[in-house]
Amino acid sequence: EPEVTQTPSHQVTQMGQEVILRCVPISNHLYFYWYRQILGQKVEFLVSFYNNEISEKSEIFDDQFSVERPDGSNFTLKIRSTKLEDSAMYFCASSEEAGVLYNEQFFGPGTRLTVL
Amino acid sequence: AQSVTQLDSHVSVSEGTPVLLRCNYSSSYSPSLFWYVQHPNKGLQLLLKYTSAATLVKGINGFEAEFKKSETSFHLTKPSAHMSDAAEYFCVVSINDYKLSFGAGTTVTVRA
Numbered sequence: 227e228p229e230v231t232q233t234p235s236h237q238v239t240q241m242g243q244e245v246i247l248r249c250v251p252i253s254n255h256l257y258f259y260w261y262r263q264i265l266g267q268k269v270e271f272l273v274s275f276y277n278n279e280i281s282e283k284s285e286i287f288d289d290q291f292s293v294e295r296p297d298g299s300n301f302t303l304k305i306r307s308t309k310l311e312d313s314a315m316y317f318c319a320s321s322e323e324a325g326v327l328y329n330e331q332f333f334g335p336g337t338r339l340t341v342l
Numbered sequence: 343a344q345s346v347t348q349l350d351s352h353v354s355v356s357e358g359t360p361v362l363l364r365c366n367y368s369s370s371y372s373p374s375l376f377w378y379v380q381h382p383n384k385g386l387q388l389l390l391k392y393t394s395a396a397t398l399v400k401g402i403n404g405f406e407a408e409f410k411k412s413e414t415s416f417h418l419t420k421p422s423a424h425m426s427d428a429a430e431y432f433c434v435v436s437i438n439d440y441k442l443s444f445g446a447g448t449t450v451t452v453r454a
Contacts (some may be wrong), residue, residue, distance in 0.1 A: 230385060257440070268447075269386075269432065274440035282440045317386065329374060329436040333386035 228252045230334035232318050238340045239308055247303045247337045249318030258301045259319040259331060260293065262286075269317065275301065276324065308341045315339075344369045346416075346433045348445035355423045356453045363418040363448045365433035374436035375416045377407055378444075381429045389431075392416060403427070428452045 231250045239245050251258050260272040273283040275293050292304045301320075305312055315338050319331040349364040367373055377389040390401025397409045403426075407418045416433060433445040 235383075259440070261442075261444075269444035271437075271441045271443070282438070284441075319386075324439045329439065329442065330376075330388060330391060331442060332388070333378070335383060335385040 230318055230320055230332050232316075232334040232337050234337060235335065236338045236340070238342065241310060241341055242307050245305050245308055245339060247305075247316050247318075247339070249301045249303075249334055250299050251301055251318065251320030252322075252332055253299070255320035255322050255332070257281075257321045257324045257331075258293075258295070259321075260303045261317045261319065261333075262314040263317070263336075264311075264314040272303075274324075281324075305339075308339075310341050313339055313341045344373055344435045344437050345443055346375070346435045346445040348431075348433050348448050350448050351446065352449045352451070354451045354453065357425055358422050361418075361420040361423045361427065361450065363431050363433075363450070365416045365418065365445060366414050367416055367433075367435055368414065369435065372411075375407075375409065376434040376436070376442070377401065377405070377416075377418050378432045378434055379429045380432070386432065389418070423450075423452050425452050425454065 233248045258275045263269045273287045274281045290306045294302050315336045317336045318334045321331045345368045347366045372394050375392040378386040380386050389405050390399045392399050392409045400406045405420045431448045434442050437443050
């Protein structure tokens with residue numbers, strides 16, 4: 227069964243460093259998403275991406291964050307200068323369609339980012 | 343604005359007994375609702391979804407949920423818990439075409 231994969235499973239970085247989190251969505255999916263979950267808090271939406279453009283982003287997704295689909299299979303989240311408060315589990319998701327009634331998103335296992 | 347509230351942060355059941363995970367929603371129109379499950383070190387897996395076709399929704403692994411508009415609820419049930427059901431469960435609402443909003447999660451433990 228096709229699944230979303232994410233690498234690395236755990237990333238440790240120093241404050242101020244750049245990190246890139248990588249995801250391989252399901253191959254025939256067209257819509258891609260990043261969510262995050264800070265320890266002890268809810269899973270929060272960060273950004274959605276379609277046709278090489280951001281379709282929606284949350285207030286969390288400021289200028290320090292960027293997303294890219296560099297080739298036909300990968301989808302990346304870059305944090306330019308990490309802060310302590312960026313420590314969280316980051317989930318990538320993809321879906322075949324979008325739309326409030328069809329928004330069945332498939333999630334990866336997550337990357338745990340620890341900022342020291 | 344659409345949101346969900348999971349009423350229990352932790353549920354403990356004995357193997358073979360029923361499981362009930364409670365979720366209330368808030369929405370100005372008929373929502374699209376989901377239950378996801380997360381096993382340790384695994385991704386979030388969709389258990390079932392409600393998109394207004396039928397109020398009783400059957401999902402994978404014997405789970406089902408009933409949409410009750412009068413109670414603004416979407417509780418998840420399973421008649422007989424199995425050890426493999428130990429996981430974290432999330433009630434989720436579709437906010438718009440792209441964005442999902444998650445509840446806080448309910449951790450289920452299953453006692454032998």
